[in-house]
Amino acid sequence: MDIQNIIKNLHPLEIKVLLKYTEKDELSSEKLQKELGYKEGHANQAFSWLGGKELLNVERRIPHTFYEITDLGRNFAENGTPEEKIIAYVKDNGAKTLPEIAVGTGLEQRDVGSAFGPLSKDGVLKMNAEKKAEYTGAQTPARITLAREILKKAAGAENGQLESASLSEAEKNAIASYAKKRGAADSAFKIIERETVIYKFTPAIGEVVEALKKAGITGNEIGELTPKMLETGDWKKGTFRGYNIAIPPARIIPGRTNPYVQFLEHVKDKLCSLGFEEYDGPLVETEFWNGDALFMPQFHAARDIHDVYRIKNPTHAKSIEEPWLSNVAETHKNGGNTGSRGWNYDFDHEFTRRLVLRSQGTVLSAHQLHKAKVPGKYFGIARCFRYDKVDATHLSDFYQTEGIIAGNDVNLRTLLGMLEMFAKEVAGATEVKYVPGYFPFTEPSVEVHIKHPVLGWFELGGAGIFRPEVTKAQGLDCPVLAWGMGIDRMALMALGLNDLRELFSEDIEEVRLRKAKF
Numbered sequence: 120m121d122i123q124n125i126i127k128n129l130h131p132l133e134i135k136v137l138l139k140y141t142e143k144d145e146l147s148s149e150k151l152q153k154e155l156g157y158k159e160g161h162a163n164q165a166f167s168w169l170g171g172k173e174l175l176n177v178e179r180r181i182p183h184t185f186y187e188i189t190d191l192g193r194n195f196a197e198n199g200t201p202e203e204k205i206i207a208y209v210k211d212n213g214a215k216t217l218p219e220i221a222v223g224t225g226l227e228q229r230d231v232g233s234a235f236g237p238l239s240k241d242g243v244l245k246m247n248a249e250k251k252a253e254y255t256g257a258q259t260p261a262r263i264t265l266a267r268e269i270l271k272k273a274a275g276a277e278n279g280q281l282e283s284a285s286l287s288e289a290e291k292n293a294i295a296s297y298a299k300k301r302g303a304a305d306s307a308f309k310i311i312e313r314e315t316v317i318y319k320f321t322p323a324i325g326e327v328v329e330a331l332k333k334a335g336i337t338g339n340e341i342g343e344l345t346p347k348m349l350e351t352g353d354w355k356k357g358t359f360r361g362y363n364i365a366i367p368p369a370r371i372i373p374g375r376t377n378p379y380v381q382f383l384e385h386v387k388d389k390l391c392s393l394g395f396e397e398y399d400g401p402l403v404e405t406e407f408w409n410g411d412a413l414f415m416p417q418f419h420a421a422r423d424i425h426d427v428y429r430i431k432n433p434t435h436a437k438s439i440e441e442p443w444l445s446n447v448a449e450t451h452k453n454g455g456n457t458g459s460r461g462w463n464y465d466f467d468h469e470f471t472r473r474l475v476l477r478s479q480g481t482v483l484s485a486h487q488l489h490k491a492k493v494p495g496k497y498f499g500i501a502r503c504f505r506y507d508k509v510d511a512t513h514l515s516d517f518y519q520t521e522g523i524i525a526g527n528d529v530n531l532r533t534l535l536g537m538l539e540m541f542a543k544e545v546a547g548a549t550e551v552k553y554v555p556g557y558f559p560f561t562e563p564s565v566e567v568h569i570k571h572p573v574l575g576w577f578e579l580g581g582a583g584i585f586r587p588e589v590t591k592a593q594g595l596d597c598p599v600l601a602w603g604m605g606i607d608r609m610a611l612m613a614l615g616l617n618d619l620r621e622l623f624s625e626d627i628e629e630v631r632l633r634k635a636k637f
Contacts (some may be wrong), residue, residue, distance in 0.1 A: 122330050125172055127361060129331075132157070132165040134338030137174070137320075137328055145178060146318040166318055174324050181315040184283035186298055188273040192307030195297075196270035200307075201226055201234045202263050206243055206254065214253035230305075237296075265293040270307065280311070378633045379622045382610045383500060386520060389545055395498040395522065400483050402502065405436045407471040409478060412447050412485040413560035414588040416462045417470055428504050430474035439471060443489065446592040457587040476504035480521030480603045481560065487523065488585075488593035494526035500606060511618040512577050517607050519580070524600040531563060531584065534600045538567050538582055541604070547612045548579075556581050560589045561601060569608075573617045580604025 129137075135155055140146060151162035169175035188196070199207070204224045209215060212223065217235060221228040235252060238244045241260040244252045269290055273281050283291065298308035340360040341348070348354040376384075387397065409427075411417065420426070448466040449455035480501035487497050499521045507513045524533070535553060542548045548569035556566040561583025569579050582602035590599050607619050614633060616622065624630055 122326050125174075125327055126330050126334065126336065128172075129336075130165070130168060131338040131340065131342065131360070132161055133168050133172075134331060134336060136165050136169065137324060138331065138338065140320070142320045142322065142324060144319070146175075146320075147315055149315065166316075170318075174321055174327060175318050176321055178317040178319045181317065183313045183315065185280045185311040185313065186273065186283065186286075186294055186308040187311050188270065188276075188279045189307060189309055191305065192270055192297065193274050193279075195307050196267070196274040200263065200267060200270070200297075201230050202238060203259070203267065205231060205234055205238065205252075206259060209244060209252055210254045214247055214249070214251035216251050220252060262293045265289060266297060269294050270297075273308070372631065377630065378614055379610055382613055383518070383606065385613075386545055386606060386609075387500065390498045390520075390522070393496070395496045398483055398487050398497050398499045400477070400486055400499070400501070402477055402504075403430060403474055404477045404482050405439060405471065406473045406475060407439045407444065407447065408485050409475055409482050411451065411466075411471050412443065412589070412593070413481055414447075414450065414586055414592075415559040416451065416464070417467055418464070419559065426506055427478045428476040428506065430476070434474060435469070435472040436474055437472075443593060444468075444471070446594075450588050450592045454588065455592060457591040459586075459588050461588070477501060478505045479503055480519035481601065483521050484523045484585075484601055485589070485593070488590060488595050488599070491523070491525045491595060491599075493595070493597050494524075494528075496522070496524045498522035509620070511574060511620070512608065514607065514619050517605060517619075519603050520606045520609075521603045522601070523585075525595065525597055527597050529598050529600050534582055534584065534602070535565070537600070538565075538602060541602075542567060542569050542579060542609075545609060545613070547609075552576075556583070558583060560586060562586050567602075567604065569612065571612060571617075574611070577608065578605075579608055 136146070136151065139155065146166070148157075148159055148162040148166070151157040151165065152159060155162075157165070166175060170177075195201075198204075201224075204226065205220055208220060208224050215223065217231050218228060220226070221231045224231070235244060238260075239246065239252075241262075242255055242257045243260065245255055247253050269281070269286075273279055281294075286294070294308060297306060298310050299306035335358070339357075341354065341357045342360045344354060344359075391397070406417070410419065446455060448468070448471075449461075450457055450459065451462050451464070451466045453463070454461040480499060480503055483499040483501055484497070491497065501519050501521055502516060503519055504516045507515050509515060524537070538553070539551050542551045550570040552568050553565045554568060556564040558564045558581055561581075564581060564583035566581050567579045568576050570576050580603050582600070582604075585599040585601050590596065607622060610622055611617070611619065614622075616633075621629075
């Protein structure tokens with residue numbers, strides 16, 4: 120054993136332990152905290168380092184179980200347990216059904232049901248011929264009284280914990296029904312399992328301690344020279360720890376914006392520089408703005424539950440803004456004042472209020488139409504949600520960049536030129552092509568495809584000219600160009616990636632190495 124090399128690499132935390140204790144002493148984290156003033160982390164670190172130098176071994180491990188009172192348990196201690204509340208309520212109010220007991224005590228029906236079984240078994244309550252729980256006159260079971268005492272005891276403890284070893288068997292049995300291992304929200308106690316690790320020195324410490332004393336090392340050596348020491352001259356009174364100048368410096372990682380966030384900001388900057396105004400909207404939308412206002416029939420396949428995510432609570436909005444609701448409903452029914460025949464069905468005013476997660480960025484344009492200036496250019500970056508099988512080019516939630524251009528002189532050529540510029544300048548595509556498409560809200564409609572060097576051709580998004588049924592119902596009587604493109608897919612090109620899932624990687628090192636190309 121190279122004693123001098125070991126001494127040179129000892130930390131003050133280790134040195135103080137070596138000089139304080141002998142080979143006969145049993146050491147634990149609690150002992151070091153109490154006698155050396157260490158924090159728990161410092162004690163464990165000292166044991167880890169000494170063990171790595173083969174100066175310390177684990178002697179044994181002592182398991183401990185603690186019951187820690189939860190907020191629910193404190194409520195029980197103060198206001199009574201569910202069993203106590205149920206007994207008191209039935210005793211004072213006579214026979215009641217279980218739902219009536221739940222209302223009267225303020226408990227959940229499931230809690231009343233769970234408590235009634237044991238109380239019935241104890242003979243305190245019974246179910247009469249009218250299916251009502253009634254009080255039998257029997258005394259409150261000892262287990263309930265004992266549980267209440269334990270709850271009060273734990274609530275008054277400094278850390279809210281009771282060690283299992285300090286409880287009698289009767290107390291352990293009483294507390295068992297109130298405790299869960301992971302401390303669920305509906306349990307009065309959380310079970311915590313710990314262990315005390317006992318360490319002992321190896322015979323090798325004799326030489327090490329002797330060498331430390333001979334070198335005059337105490338563990339109180341100065342490890343950091345401060346301005347105050349220089350000012351007062353205290354640095355002259357002490358000795359300094361040795362420094363290993365060969366140790367590499369700590370890795371310093373400068374903070375920077377996530378590359379995908381940089382790309383999103385780049386897209387915004389690009390569009391703003393082209394004179395577009397940004398719009399935004401909520402993630403939760405009504406079926407009205409998500410589809411009806413876009414002249415998408417209410418029986419359209421995309422409205423199926425397997426495509427759009429519905430909101431569980433609340434399920435419907437209270438109302439829809441007028442006159443847009445009436446205008447859109449009339450347009451669906453018979454075309455309204457748009458010159459169209461509409462979809463020829465009775466518009467469902469209940470369905471249109473149903474709440475869903477925004478499934479397409481075009482909903483932002485629907486909101487903007489009745490507020491748009493002519494001429495005017497607008498864009499938004501919308502997070503959308505749509506049921507889909509996740510793969511390299513599909514995610515179940517994704518970002519779209521959505522935009523409209525309103526003006527009396529715009530046409531399809533204007534739109535195609537805009538899309539080509541966008542695909543090349545923003546997505547970094549070198550090859551762009553258009554194919555005919557269908558969308559209920561645009562005519563004509565096109566799909567934009569770009570070529571990825573690895574994934575090949577894939578759809579970037581859809582575009583077209585809004586139908587009069589969409590614009591006139593919103594009070595706008597001029598051509599409106601519209602597009603919605605998958606900004607996640609554009610990011611693949613811009614960041615040189617091959618899989619959409621890489622945009623949301625959990626590997627922080629991979630994200631740090633990724634560099635934006637703009």
